[in-house]
Amino acid sequence: MRKSKRDYADVDNRSRIIDAATELFIKQGAQDTSLSDIARSLSISKGTLYYYYSSKADLLFDVSESYMTRISNRLLEWAKNLKKPMPADEVVGKVLKELFSAENRGKLHLYLIYESITNNEMLKKRLISAYDQWLVMIKEGLSVLMNDTEKVTEYAELLLIMITGGIVHSTLGFGPQRIDGIMSLIFSGNPA
Amino acid sequence: MRKSKRDYADVDNRSRIIDAATELFIKQGAQDTSLSDIARSLSISKGTLYYYYSSKADLLFDVSESYMTRISNRLLEWAKNLKKPMPADEVVGKVLKELFSAENRGKLHLYLIYESITNNEMLKKRLISAYDQWLVMIKEGLSVLMNDTEKVTEYAELLLIMITGGIVHSTLGFGPQRIDGIMSLIFSGNPA
Amino acid sequence: MRKSKRDYADVDNRSRIIDAATELFIKQGAQDTSLSDIARSLSISKGTLYYYYSSKADLLFDVSESYMTRISNRLLEWAKNLKKPMPADEVVGKVLKELFSAENRGKLHLYLIYESITNNEMLKKRLISAYDQWLVMIKEGLSVLMNDTEKVTEYAELLLIMITGGIVHSTLGFGPQRIDGIMSLIFSGNPA
Amino acid sequence: MRKSKRDYADVDNRSRIIDAATELFIKQGAQDTSLSDIARSLSISKGTLYYYYSSKADLLFDVSESYMTRISNRLLEWAKNLKKPMPADEVVGKVLKELFSAENRGKLHLYLIYESITNNEMLKKRLISAYDQWLVMIKEGLSVLMNDTEKVTEYAELLLIMITGGIVHSTLGFGPQRIDGIMSLIFSGNPA
DNA sequence: TATGAATGAGTTTTCATTCAT
DNA sequence: CATGAATGAAAACTCATTCAT
Numbered sequence A, B, C, D: 001m002r003k004s005k006r007d008y009a010d011v012d013n014r015s016r017i018i019d020a021a022t023e024l025f026i027k028q029g030a031q032d033t034s035l036s037d038i039a040r041s042l043s044i045s046k047g048t049l050y051y052y053y054s055s056k057a058d059l060l061f062d063v064s065e066s067y068m069t070r071i072s073n074r075l076l077e078w079a080k081n082l083k084k085p086m087p088a089d090e091v092v093g094k095v096l097k098e099l100f101s102a103e104n105r106g107k108l109h110l111y112l113i114y115e116s117i118t119n120n121e122m123l124k125k126r127l128i129s130a131y132d133q134w135l136v137m138i139k140e141g142l143s144v145l146m147n148d149t150e151k152v153t154e155y156a157e158l159l160l161i162m163i164t165g166g167i168v169h170s171t172l173g174f175g176p177q178r179i180d181g182i183m184s185l186i187f188s189g190n191p192a
Numbered sequence E: 001t002a003t004g005a006a007t008g009a010g011t012t013t014t015c016a017t018t019c020a021t
Numbered sequence F: 001c002a003t004g005a006a007t008g009a010a011a012a013c014t015c016a017t018t019c020a021t
Helices: A002-028 A036-041 A046-052 A058-080 A088-102 A107-119 A123-147 A147-172 A179-186 B002-028 B037-042 B046-052 B056-080 B089-100 B105-117 B121-145 B150-174 B179-186 C002-028 C035-042 C046-052 C056-080 C088-101 C105-118 C121-145 C149-172 C179-186 D002-028 D035-042 D046-052 D056-080 D088-101 D107-119 D121-145 D150-171 D179-186
Strands: none
Touching: A002 A036, A002 A046, A002 A058, A002 A107, A002 D179, A036 A046, A036 A058, A058 A088, A058 A107, A058 A123, A058 A179, A058 C149, A088 A147, A088 A179, A088 C056, A107 A147, A107 B105, A123 A147, A123 B150, A147 B105, A147 B121, A147 B150, A147 B179, A179 B150, A179 B179, A179 D046, B002 B046, B002 B105, B037 B046, B037 B056, B037 B179, B056 B105, B056 B121, B089 B121, B089 B150, B089 B179, B089 D150, B105 B121, B105 B150, B105 C046, B121 B150, B150 B179, C002 C035, C002 C046, C002 C056, C002 C105, C035 C046, C035 C056, C056 C088, C056 C105, C056 C121, C056 C149, C088 C121, C088 C149, C088 C179, C088 D150, C105 C121, C105 C149, C105 D107, C121 C149, C121 D150, C149 D107, C149 D150, C149 D179, C179 D179, D002 D035, D002 D046, D002 D056, D002 D107, D035 D046, D035 D056, D056 D107, D056 D121, D088 D121, D088 D179, D107 D121, D107 D150, D121 D150, D121 D179
């Protein structure tokens, strides 16, 4: 009883830290956010931060976990709510717009990738596995939407690249402006 | 005369610096490359480096200039060599594959974007203008390739997003595997 | 009754802590052993550790007490078992070899001395008194062994220095290799 | 010319740093001497310290080098000045007394050994090689002094252990008090 | 008795930048 | 033109110690 109460507190504190870190990473970039910054924003000491996370990489890992989970959940929910007679281009376009619109999260997305390929093999593995997951989810969603399910894999790959590219462009403020047009382009031969 | 001679030397030295910096940025990441590293790789002193570039941001700007020029040139050359009866999907697919295959440059590409949106407003402007340029070049190329030029803008936007996304994915080692399939998907309704 | 029961438990817990600490000090060096390490190795909390020992110095003092007692006991036992017609060089050589062979304890021995002369006046006093004791014990042993008891004090001093030096050298992996030869050298003029 | 001048300055600065570090290590113990302490004592910045020594281990290595050289020189000089008809016990006793009397250097000696066996494999190798050297020097000196050169190796081992043990005891303030007596004990059978 | 969350002062280390020569 | 010595501000991280429960 005791113990579980404390454990809850622990989980709670950790998630408070993750949220604060995420916010700062998004606002000023992860590279330019020091552990002091995070501690200060939570009004705790650096020592306390280290009590919960024994290194910056550790904390970053959980931050990225939380970020990837958010995207996974969004895709999952999307796939779950699909029904047959829905226009693929509209439905997909809507999700993309949504993902691109969380402009500032893109900064974090970008950083996670950069960190992955530069410094952090563990994070890289985790990130690739997330991408794998997303690919599967997208395929499942498309299988519901499309008549011709033969090209589902290609479609899914295309969409995933577009998601990444779109997030980057949006964050840069060079967002794709004609998503609807692009969607109708892509799905032209596949009306629901 | 004198002066211009010096200027030539100056330009030469600067470009040597840019090349060395680029190489290091690509190899070990820009964040993890110190000015000492660059100076050492050129066998010059840090002081000399500062003689040519008064700050790291300054140097980064020129590095990115050189990087963007390389991409512009590639697109320019591509657009120039297009002739009418060429299959759009093949031609475009070839360029994409090429851009994606320079895997390690992607690290630099990614960093430039990250730096742009995090720290460096000037770089951001420059980068956006490069993207604008690329968009135009792609449009021009597509105009030659495609019959139905009505959708050229949408196509160009799509391709540009795909370039960014594909570079990122390739760098991450999660590269798109079915570019040909994707190309035929996209251009299905637009045979040359 | 109550109280003494508690006291027993107390003594027991303290000695468990001392043993764990000793083990870690020997394995990884005292300087590199944190109180967290010790607590973890006992599966108790740091708070509990502080319940029994109000500071690291406090704990170290008891650890050293236990270590010195071990040596004292060894010398005591040695002196007790001596009988007259025994060859001094052999008998002494055997003890030395034994003391030198506990290679890893040397790390602790060394640390105790270093700590004594650097930081910890109290420990220093304690250590000197232990050395005094050992000197007396050695003298007593030698009185039994040797014919000419005139030089016993010099012999004892020599042996004690050799013990310290030998422990250090052994720990360093530069152990004395010819103890027997050295012994016969020293005791050449003093056959039993 | 230029360059060599600068090199001289460099060597000079490094040796200034070594001297200051040595002094502090001796005064307050190496473990308790931070790089800030050393920088402060030299009125330079920490950055400057790192300009000359890229890590604390690096600096320690040079400090220990300088310390070991000092001992080597002393032994060398001793061996060089020996002539045949000199009483071994007196001559050796004098050197020992001298080595033991530099009481505070013992703190450094002790620390070097402790650090060697705890943390620093490189230092350990260096230290062992120094001890090897000293052993050779002592052997050479003894060969001159003693009639019966058969036991020279044993004598040298014995003396080296005594040096280490004696340095430790002296530093602890429990110095051997009867060195002369001990010497005559050891060399009893070997008059010059 | 026992806990573990919290702290803060300290450590080593990095690096862009300045400047006298 | 070129140098490299010097700096200082900041970073990540450690750990003995305290204390409310």
